[in-house]
Amino acid sequence: MVAETAVKKLYDAAKRGDLSTFQTLVQQDPFLVDQISFSRSRNVLHIATIHGQVGIVEELLRLNYSDLARDIDSKKSAPLHIAAAQGHVEIARKLSIVAPEICWWVDDQGMNPVHIAAMRGHVEILEVLLQHDLSPATERLHRGQTVLHLCVKHRQLETLRFLGEKMGDLVRAKDDDGETLLHMAVRCNRVEMVRYLLEKNKIQKLTENSMGKTPLDILKESSQHTAAYSEIEELLLRCSDKPLLNAFRGITGMTMVVVVLIAGMAFQAAVSPPGGVWQDDTSSHRAGKAVMASAHPGLYRHFARANTTAFASALVVLLLVIIRVPIKSCVLMTVVCYATVVSMAAIGVSYGASLSMVDPAETQTVGKIVAVVVSVYVGVHVFITVCVYVPEMYVTWKRVKRQNGDLPVAHRMRRCCYQFMRNFERMPIN
Incomplete structure (x- = not known):
């Protein structure tokens, strides 16, 4: 039975980073570190990590207590999970060296250390954890969400940028509901994230989720009286050639x-x-x-x-x-x-x-024939415009006006153009 005094001294030494007291306690009882378990089933390494005591962590690893790095507490968190949450870069680096497999372990929330670091916005921790293997960042969360969905949800733009550049195609991944990062960013009113995701065509803004809704459809369902609403709408309705680019293959x-x-x-x-x-040569030809x-x-x-x-x-x-x-x-x-x-x-x-x-x-003269050809071309074009495009634009205008009431004319026109281009995007190209 370990004396209560020794337990308290060891806890205080790990908490305050008192290396001399810690070394004295270990010399007196080499088995003390292995025998003691603090509240929530945490060991000494957990406590030192929580308080960012790099010296205690180094001493434990030097004394071959590396197995402590694989212990989990009552929340299934290993010391590396805690280091990722607290942002202790040096501790995370040392723990990932002695127990790299912990990068895959999930806690009771289903998150590994990479997920936790991304959620907390610790870019330096992510650099350490993903230095040799990017695979832990590809692990899916609840309902198929990725680590990037987690960044959007918790307003971590810097980690989103870092992981977006590092993970490549993961930016366009969808969750189990078919929603992209752009859907979530719009739903959560993340203006800067919407701007980032739309720049350089990272995500197609016309992508639909499993319910057939685009990010603009999601925006329409939210409150229209916020400052973020107008900015996001402007980004989504900005003139874009994406529908044409999607049809480029068929057109060419x-x-x-x-x-x-x-x-x-x-x-x-x-x-x-x-x-x-x-057929023959003469004096004139x-x-x-x-x-x-x-x-x-x-x-x-x-x-x-x-x-x-x-x-x-x-x-x-x-x-x-x-x-x-x-x-x-x-x-x-x-x-x-x-x-x-x-x-x-x-x-x-x-x-x-x-x-x-x-x-x-x-x-027949060249001028007459050209006039006939031009007349036929213009006539067909005018007929299609009057009979197809104008009625469709009018119906869209009335629908938008009915749905949005006193919406400014400029915004209403952009929405009508968006609906028109969306219909063009869905046209079959043979």
């Missing part, structure tokens, strides 16, 4: 088919121009030259320029789509779209010049 796939067809048509028209080519160039030189110049423009534009589109030049994707897609429109317009002009050449009545 369709564009490839179109431009390959245009390039083939332009090439065929160049080697086999309308009206054919001369040579064999293989275009008949159109001699009979209608002005019309042939229009045809040649338009045909060359169509062919060159199609090749530019093919090149950009194939090699994916190192510029922002939105810029790439804009160039691709405009180059495709140019090639289509040029092949239309080439068609008009060809038709003028082969028309026996010579009633």
Whole structure:
């Protein structure tokens, strides 16, 4: 039976960091450290760690009491759990060396030391614990939440930034409810975290959870009378090309088919121009030259320029789509779209010049044909806009107005645009 006086002296020495008293007690009874258990089933190493007494911890480890690092208290916390919670970096470093497996052990809350350090905002502790192995940070918590969800929940932006850069794709992980970090940040009104998660496209803001709700849908369910609400809404509704970027693969796939067809048509028209080519040499022409160039030189110049423009534009589109030049994707897609429109317009002009050449009545001119093509294009575009997009925008406007009452017009317009782009995002692309 250990005397109560010795227990109190050992506790006080570990608490105050009285190394000389501690060494004296251990010399008098080498088994004293192993025999004593304090409240909550804690040993001497627990007590020294709680109070940040690095000297006592070093002495215990020097005297080969490293097994104490694997003892757990009534809350299933090892000394390393306590060091992570208290932010004692040196103690955490020494304990992780003698018992690295403790980084995996969970307490009665289901959290390992990495989770605890992240929750408390101790970045230096995380650097120590994850120095050799990142795996403990990938362990899931209650309902499938990650350590990053824990950072968002407890307002630890610095640890979120640190782990976000270190863990990579874990930033986009979802919990069992299908919610990303952005969903949770919006739900908890974490403005700075929302801004961080949206920068550099870390998380797609249109991602839906298992209930089909995006972060903006979550925001609408919260109180609209807080200062954070407007800031978060501004971030989520900010003009973005993400819906277009998500559709980029399908759009470029369709564009490839179109431009390959245009390039083939332009090439065929160049080697086999309308009206054919001369078959023999004469004083006025040579064999293989275009008949159109001699009979209608002005019309042939229009045809040649338009045909060359169509062919060159199609090749530019093919090149950009194939090699994916190192510029922002939105810029790439804009160039691709405009180059495709140019090639289509040029092949239309080439068609008009060809038709003028082969028309026996010579009633068709390039200007007339171009006017017809433009009229048809504009008519179809106006029809689609009036019959599809305008009614959809109007319905969205009325719904937003009904839901939000006196919401400023600028905010209402942004929400309508968001709904429109969200519907565009969901359009099937074949």
